[in-house]
Amino acid sequence: MAKEKKLVEAITSMEEDFAQWYTDVVKKAELVDYTSVKGCMVIKPAGYAIWENIQRELDRRFKETGVENVYMPLFIPESLLQKEKDHVEGFAPEVAWVTHGGLEELQERLCVRPTSETLFCDFYARDIHSHRDLPKVYNQWCSVVRWEKTTRPFLRSREFLWQEGHTAHATAEEAEERTIQMLNVYADFCEEELAIPVIKGRKTDKEKFAGAEATYTIESLMHDGKALQSGTSHNFGDGFAKAFGIQYADRDNTLKYVHQTSWGMTTRMIGAIIMVHGDNSGLVLPPRIAPVQAMIIPIQQKKEGVLEKADEMMAAIKKAGIRVKVDDSDKSPGWKFSEQEMRGIPVRIECGPKDIENGQAVIVRRDTREKIVVSFEDLAQKVQETLDTMQREMLERARAHRDAHTYEARDYEEFRKTIEEKPGFVKAMWCGCQECEDKIKEDTQATSRCIPFEQEQISDKCVCCGKPAKKMVYWGKAY
Amino acid sequence: MAKEKKLVEAITSMEEDFAQWYTDVVKKAELVDYTSVKGCMVIKPAGYAIWENIQRELDRRFKETGVENVYMPLFIPESLLQKEKDHVEGFAPEVAWVTHGGLEELQERLCVRPTSETLFCDFYARDIHSHRDLPKVYNQWCSVVRWEKTTRPFLRSREFLWQEGHTAHATAEEAEERTIQMLNVYADFCEEELAIPVIKGRKTDKEKFAGAEATYTIESLMHDGKALQSGTSHNFGDGFAKAFGIQYADRDNTLKYVHQTSWGMTTRMIGAIIMVHGDNSGLVLPPRIAPVQAMIIPIQQKKEGVLEKADEMMAAIKKAGIRVKVDDSDKSPGWKFSEQEMRGIPVRIECGPKDIENGQAVIVRRDTREKIVVSFEDLAQKVQETLDTMQREMLERARAHRDAHTYEARDYEEFRKTIEEKPGFVKAMWCGCQECEDKIKEDTQATSRCIPFEQEQISDKCVCCGKPAKKMVYWGKAY
Numbered sequence: 001m002a003k004e005k006k007l008v009e010a011i012t013s014m015e016e017d018f019a020q021w022y023t024d025v026v027k028k029a030e031l032v033d034y035t036s037v038k039g040c041m042v043i044k045p046a047g048y049a050i051w052e053n054i055q056r057e058l059d060r061r062f063k064e065t066g067v068e069n070v071y072m073p074l075f076i077p078e079s080l081l082q083k084e085k086d087h088v089e090g091f092a093p094e095v096a097w098v099t100h101g102g103l104e105e106l107q108e109r110l111c112v113r114p115t116s117e118t119l120f121c122d123f124y125a126r127d128i129h130s131h132r133d134l135p136k137v138y139n140q141w142c143s144v145v146r147w148e149k150t151t152r153p154f155l156r157s158r159e160f161l162w163q164e165g166h167t168a169h170a171t172a173e174e175a176e177e178r179t180i181q182m183l184n185v186y187a188d189f190c191e192e193e194l195a196i197p198v199i200k201g202r203k204t205d206k207e208k209f210a211g212a213e214a215t216y217t218i219e220s221l222m223h224d225g226k227a228l229q230s231g232t233s234h235n236f237g238d239g240f241a242k243a244f245g246i247q248y249a250d251r252d253n254t255l256k257y258v259h260q261t262s263w264g265m266t267t268r269m270i271g272a273i274i275m276v277h278g279d280n281s282g283l284v285l286p287p288r289i290a291p292v293q294a295m296i297i298p299i300q301q302k303k304e305g306v307l308e309k310a311d312e313m314m315a316a317i318k319k320a321g322i323r324v325k326v327d328d329s330d331k332s333p334g335w336k337f338s339e340q341e342m343r344g345i346p347v348r349i350e351c352g353p354k355d356i357e358n359g360q361a362v363i364v365r366r367d368t369r370e371k372i373v374v375s376f377e378d379l380a381q382k383v384q385e386t387l388d389t390m391q392r393e394m395l396e397r398a399r400a401h402r403d404a405h406t407y408e409a410r411d412y413e414e415f416r417k418t419i420e421e422k423p424g425f426v427k428a429m430w431c432g433c434q435e436c437e438d439k440i441k442e443d444t445q446a447t448s449r450c451i452p453f454e455q456e457q458i459s460d461k462c463v464c465c466g467k468p469a470k471k472m473v474y475w476g477k478a479y
Numbered sequence: 480m481a482k483e484k485k486l487v488e489a490i491t492s493m494e495e496d497f498a499q500w501y502t503d504v505v506k507k508a509e510l511v512d513y514t515s516v517k518g519c520m521v522i523k524p525a526g527y528a529i530w531e532n533i534q535r536e537l538d539r540r541f542k543e544t545g546v547e548n549v550y551m552p553l554f555i556p557e558s559l560l561q562k563e564k565d566h567v568e569g570f571a572p573e574v575a576w577v578t579h580g581g582l583e584e585l586q587e588r589l590c591v592r593p594t595s596e597t598l599f600c601d602f603y604a605r606d607i608h609s610h611r612d613l614p615k616v617y618n619q620w621c622s623v624v625r626w627e628k629t630t631r632p633f634l635r636s637r638e639f640l641w642q643e644g645h646t647a648h649a650t651a652e653e654a655e656e657r658t659i660q661m662l663n664v665y666a667d668f669c670e671e672e673l674a675i676p677v678i679k680g681r682k683t684d685k686e687k688f689a690g691a692e693a694t695y696t697i698e699s700l701m702h703d704g705k706a707l708q709s710g711t712s713h714n715f716g717d718g719f720a721k722a723f724g725i726q727y728a729d730r731d732n733t734l735k736y737v738h739q740t741s742w743g744m745t746t747r748m749i750g751a752i753i754m755v756h757g758d759n760s761g762l763v764l765p766p767r768i769a770p771v772q773a774m775i776i777p778i779q780q781k782k783e784g785v786l787e788k789a790d791e792m793m794a795a796i797k798k799a800g801i802r803v804k805v806d807d808s809d810k811s812p813g814w815k816f817s818e819q820e821m822r823g824i825p826v827r828i829e830c831g832p833k834d835i836e837n838g839q840a841v842i843v844r845r846d847t848r849e850k851i852v853v854s855f856e857d858l859a860q861k862v863q864e865t866l867d868t869m870q871r872e873m874l875e876r877a878r879a880h881r882d883a884h885t886y887e888a889r890d891y892e893e894f895r896k897t898i899e900e901k902p903g904f905v906k907a908m909w910c911g912c913q914e915c916e917d918k919i920k921e922d923t924q925a926t927s928r929c930i931p932f933e934q935e936q937i938s939d940k941c942v943c944c945g946k947p948a949k950k951m952v953y954w955g956k957a958y
Contacts, residue, residue, distance in 0.1 A: 033605070035551070035601065035602065036559055037552040037555070037598075042551055043549055045549055045617070048550055049548070052548065068524035068528075069528070071521070071527055071530075071640060072521055073514055073520070074519070074591070075516050075519065095581065098576060098577050098591065100578065101576075101637075102572055103572060110516070110575075112591070127512065138524070142622070143553055145553065147580040158580075159554070
């Protein structure tokens with residue numbers, strides 16, 4: 001029992017200190033570890049396997065919409081980064097610079113890509129000639145580097161993994177359509193796979209991507225009431241095309257500029273999974289994204305027939321297409337339970353000599369701890385049903401939590417009080433001026449998360465300055 | 480017709496200039512393109528899709544042997560790179576150095592990883608404590624950077640994609656076993672998926688990896704008779720473990736050093752596919768690795784029913800699990816044929832109004848140009864058979880080509896003459912001294928490719944110095 005206690009005691013409770021709870025979970029669930037490289041992390045097998053599942057599922061959804069994968073260089077020459085004015089202003093202060101190759105100093109510095117708009121534009125300028133070359137709907141899976149001062153595993157690190165899609169279109173309409181299409185892919189992915197409900201909307205000009213005409217975002221709410229920007233999709237209009245000279249000969253033989261988009265999702269989604277679904281026993285993984293969906297833990301495994309039965313169950317469950325393992329290590333069952341819970345494996349299957357005698361096993365759900373006694377014949381089917389139910393209920397629970405922590409504010413006093421006292425989203429009207437955004441941030445640390453597509457008329461005045469309101473905005477403190 | 484001619488004329492024949500033929504094929508088959516970043520390439524959709532298939536198949540084989548994927552940082556602090564003496568000597572002259580992060584100069588330079596032994600060792604030193612933590616069998620998929628002076632697409636570029644496996648074991652025997660196991664995975668993968676026959680063997684001390692105790696290699700022979708090192712697997716013994724202090728408490732409670740291995744395969748295998756299988760019409764892809772395995776090209780597609788039939792055929796073929804597309808663009812059939820050939824799509828299916836009348840289509844093999852008339856009912860099955868036959872015969876042809884270009888030499892005169900006049904492998908005996916390797920390289924530009932596992936006793940004297948021979952070696956000029 002001493003050992004079991006140790007594993008659970010090793011994590012701070014989330015009510016006591018949410019930030020410490022988060023750090024404890026990423027460490028104890030063996031998702032990441034720190035390295036000798038400041039601000040960079042090792043993603044360990046349990047963490048990387050989640051990312052592989054995210055990749056596989058997102059990539060499948062991308063390809064269904066006609067996306068093709070490519071690979072661009074890691075480095076961007078300084079002169080290339082500088083071609084689009086807003087873009088370089090946004091990124092230059094936070095890039096890493098390569099100044100030497102081998103034993104020689106480079107004639108021109110290269111930055112390690114913080115994002116690859118400039119490389120894709122440089123390529124498109126050479127590769128696109130005619131309307132027949134359009135659209136280009138390219139994506140790459142890679143790592144990017146941003147020289148952050150303070151870092152947290154998955155949420156903010158100097159290097160992180162992501163995908164970045166970059167498209168070029170003949171018309172503004174087509175580019176806008178693709179921008180929204182990819183935002184919808186992200187939203188569906190988050191809700192269906194990660195069981196994380198999202199708010200879809202547009203970023204204010206203050207919060208949009210450096211160089212974009214419009215940035216769309218999906219925003220999710222963590223367990224502590226802080227918001228997390230979970231995926232963004234940008235419409236660049238023809239701004240980059242003009243800076244890089246990306247033109248095509250249209251059907252009427254005139255030269256026109258292309259219209260571009262980009263969109264990305266990152267390993268920070270693993271942080272979102274932890275902070276939306278986790279509890280004081282550790283990680284809770286949505287079944288569809290869990291690398292191991294069911295863990296069979298034999299009880300009194302040294303007794304004759306127990307391990308054989310466990311293997312037999314595993315074979316039957318695997319045959320049903322479920323990712324299942326047996327923990328036959330020489331640890332105690334209690335210790336194994338703690339480990340399975342800490343790692344967030346959705347379903348545990350317990351089976352000992354007595355169960356075998358009765359021809360049954362016990363399924364335990366990770367999220368609710370509900371126990372279901374089930375006969376061997378029904379086991380695989382029941383495990384699948386449990387996984388399906390759990391996936392659905394995790395989304396429902398996260399949605400209920402978000403809704404319960406979404407408030408409205410009609411005047412500035414109410415707004416400040418709500419932000420201060422009630423962690424969550426605050427819906428409030430906005431006049432459209434950056435001055436109000438700046439004031440709100442200074443007074444409350446909250447930022448405009450998005451102008452949601454689903455608008456409501458909460459009042460007709462800006463919650464900050466009282467002037468006529470243009471839009472309803474979701475506000476909140478964010479990671 | 481003018482257009483069709485243009486596409487084929489666009490590539491140099493391989494007999495005229497093999498290097499130019501190679502460059503033409505990678506460009507015209509749209510595998511890669513050059514960039515504004517010197518020595519780095521864009522991998523375009525047709526090239527990246529091949530890499531995705533290589534990844535998927537290799538990764539599956541890795542995981543069957545218990546490999547787990549992880550992700551390590553992109554950067555290596557200079558002090559970490561310097562911990563193992565031989566290793567830093569081998570790599571320091573060819574790495575890219577990051578000296579500034581954001582607007583500040585770094586206190587310690589970071590190199591962009593040329594390979595990640597040092598990062599894995601640093602991690603293992605912190606993560607491995609007990610024999611229970613062993614073995615660690617980790618792999619990562621990433622890009623690495625080596626500051627090469629002269630570059631060629633896929634074969635040698637400043638950045639390339641690869642996988643690098645890094646393992647730690649309790650005993651020397653287990654490490655050696657894993658080293659050979661992964662070499663065998665590479666060899667089987669090359670032969671079964673890429674239809675490229677390989678020679679398995681050990682590198683001489685001169686040619687081994689910086690820091691390794693033993694390097695094993697698979698060597699393949701390109702169409703022009705030059706060798707290509709196609710995958711390597713290194714046994715480090717406990718050299719790195721001692722440099723980095725990676726120790727574990729064994730069952731007897733004594734501290735012992737781990738034994739390590741590493742092994743890698745890169746995007747250069749796409750270069751190998753081109754140079755082993757390509758011809759003067761372009762690329763020829765082995766069916767199992769081809770992103771598109773069959774291209775349906777409708778004849779007189781504007782006639783009623785032709786495109787409908789093409790789509791119907793596609794559905795039937797897809798249902799059989801074959802990767803198939805219809806080319807319904809507004810180009811001429813002849814132009815489409817050239818494109819399909821240039822891109823190396825293994826099978827073309829032609830179908831026009833007359834074929835439809837006769838209830839048949841024509842299958843054309845990319846490699847032999849053999850035409851097979853087949854009824855609609857048998858189409859999917861016949862396409863699969865054709866793909867299977869083609870895969871098998873491509874390997875047989877490549878093996879026959881290699882065997883026909885593998886020579887033996889008994890004395891130095893014969894050796895020099897063979898190397899000079901007959902591009903290919905030369906099998907010859909070796910005394911084991913580096914002086915002879917150096918002399919051979921200086922005289923002939925040939926290097927020792929490997930000491931093959933399958934030894935033959937060609938003579939009992941070293942082909943170079945005439946002293947008693949220890950081993951038979953494969954020699955050749957290499958990429």
